[in-house]
Amino acid sequence: MRINHEKFLKYINNLAVLLKNEQLYSPILLNNETIVFHFVDNNKNCLVISLNHDNPLLYLIEKNDFYSSFENPQFLKLKKEISNTSIIDITLKNDDYIVAITLKKEDELLDKTIILYIELFPKKPNIILTTSGNIIINTFYADTKRKFSNGEKYIFPTPITYLENKNTPLPNFNNHYANELEIRKKEKYASFNNYINGKIKAIKRKIDNINNDVEKANKALHLKDDADIILSENLNLKSHKDCLIIDGKKIQLDIKITILDNVTSMYKKAKKAKETILLSNKNIENAQKEIDAYNEILARFNPSDEFKADKIMQEIGMIKKKKEIKQTVFNTPYKINYNGTIIYFGKNASQNDYLSFVMKLDREFTWLHIKDKSGSHIVICNKKPTEKELLLAAEISLLCSRAISGEVIYTKKKNVRRGHSLGEAILKNYSVIRINNISKETKELYSKIVH
Structure with missing residues (x-):
């Protein structure tokens, strides 16, 4: 017996309000049939998409346990498309158990909207990722009886009438998640x-x-x-x-x-x-x-x-040890001590990547980068940098890109996500500071550090 459609619709509408504009972490494959999303600014909840054949569900639970992801080529393709996105809307489609999550790519250079359709059909659940115009980009766990081809238009299946009981409450999501964890242990x-x-x-x-x-x-x-x-x-x-x-x-x-x-x-x-x-x-x-x-x-x-x-x-050699990225002379960022405040900056892709995504720095520290150009990642080790510290870091950003003036973007380090290539960064939001000329003091300080 399916969960009551009216109650599930109400639940999805509440989710849409609660999760609007939430930025997603890269998803993990909890087990071979369950995807879990964590949120950048919400460390109490996670969104679960379960393609369990007997009882497929989508729900939010108060859990923030981080598990390693299963490896699955089909999932990795999907993950690449939906990483670093924000939720615009969540709706129930076609008067059926099809959840549509509209996502916006968090990329300052690309304004892209995609839709994640989750077909919560018993025995044949599916995930279909499409463009805003419903052109299929990718699929996961696709029903073999239905043909999904990338580049074709996604068409809603004919709704099926399920046996429902209006008095039946929504499932206990915590119990459902606990069951998914047990499945994970058995599979792993x-x-x-x-x-x-x-x-x-x-x-x-x-x-x-x-x-x-x-x-x-x-x-x-x-x-x-x-x-x-x-x-x-x-x-x-x-x-x-x-x-x-x-x-x-x-x-x-x-x-x-x-x-x-x-x-x-x-x-x-x-x-x-x-x-x-x-x-x-x-x-x-x-x-x-x-x-x-x-x-x-x-x-x-x-x-x-x-x-x-x-x-x-x-x-015992059943699984490989994870390779740790160690600090070397090639990825060690430069360091400036300005009146007791440490400012780090990179001069190449390896240093930038290590500084922004590997070094254990407070996520509330301030991160900078020259606007609309390739350049250095810079971190001010101060949650609330002074105007002078911000100005100095911005001027260093220009010097690293051999610019004499220009705009520099800055944001909290927690708003910076790793891109698809080494040293690439994707920002959730940022502010801009304009530098018209670089001070003599900054030039002298920079020249002492970078020979």
Whole structure:
């Protein structure tokens, strides 16, 4: 039974009011069927789009847990299009369970509106991204029975009449989200137990093979005694025999070689058997230690704590460790100490990227860049910079771009988002300061830092 359409419509209308102009972070794929959006200026809520086949939903919850995103080529294409956007409107379309989220690209150079259609149909939910004119840009989790092609116009499907109960309340969204997290754990860690148990089984097979070798080696130990008995007899060692019977004991020989060569071979085999037994005992001991280590990993593995679970999976090589961007001589930004206030600036794409998106600086600090030109990223390490600090940083921005005058934009660092290329920045909003000429003091200070 579907949720009541009238109640869901009211809920969507409330969402539209609540989330209007909210800027979205890059979305994450929580599990293979659920997308989660966080907001730049709202750290209490997240928007969930669940394409669960049994109960697809869209809802806002009071959660701000950040999880790593699943990797999915189809999702990555969608993510690229909808990152750094702001919500203009949220509506329910076609008198059906189709939610349309109108988004505006946060790009000072491009005024672009796109629409994210979420078809919340049981058994066949879809996400379709279109232009403002409903031309399909991308799709996610598309229903295989319907054909979606990029560049074609999106057409609403024929509405289906669902069995509804007007008295049925909206679902408990927190419970629904908790269920999505459980699905995430199963999908993310389903292979873990199989991987570890597979390793243990492989080691046990190795131990069985070693024990078989030991059994064969034990049977070969008597060859030394047989060789000693043969040499104690007065025999023609250069003769060929297929066997010898000495004191009632039958000793099998290889007739193709002499008795002496048989004796030599017996000593070698007995020596090798002894070495095999000694080495096998050590190998079995080491193998058992490996089994104990894997059992210990199983015991301490807890999928509820993703950080620790991922760390364990990294230890055993199941997932790769995330590469940390380290500070080097190539990406270290320049630094000016102006009356106790630190001002950083970059002179190349690597330094700009490191300064704006990697360095652990307060998000309330002031960020600057020359307007409408490529140039340096600059950060004033002050939440409320003085007029002199702002003027100095703006003049440095011009000097970095070899300009003698011009406009410089500035905003809070929290309003700056990483673009698609190294050093590219996308701004939510900004103010402008006009510099007509650069002071001698700034030029001297700059020349001391940049040689």
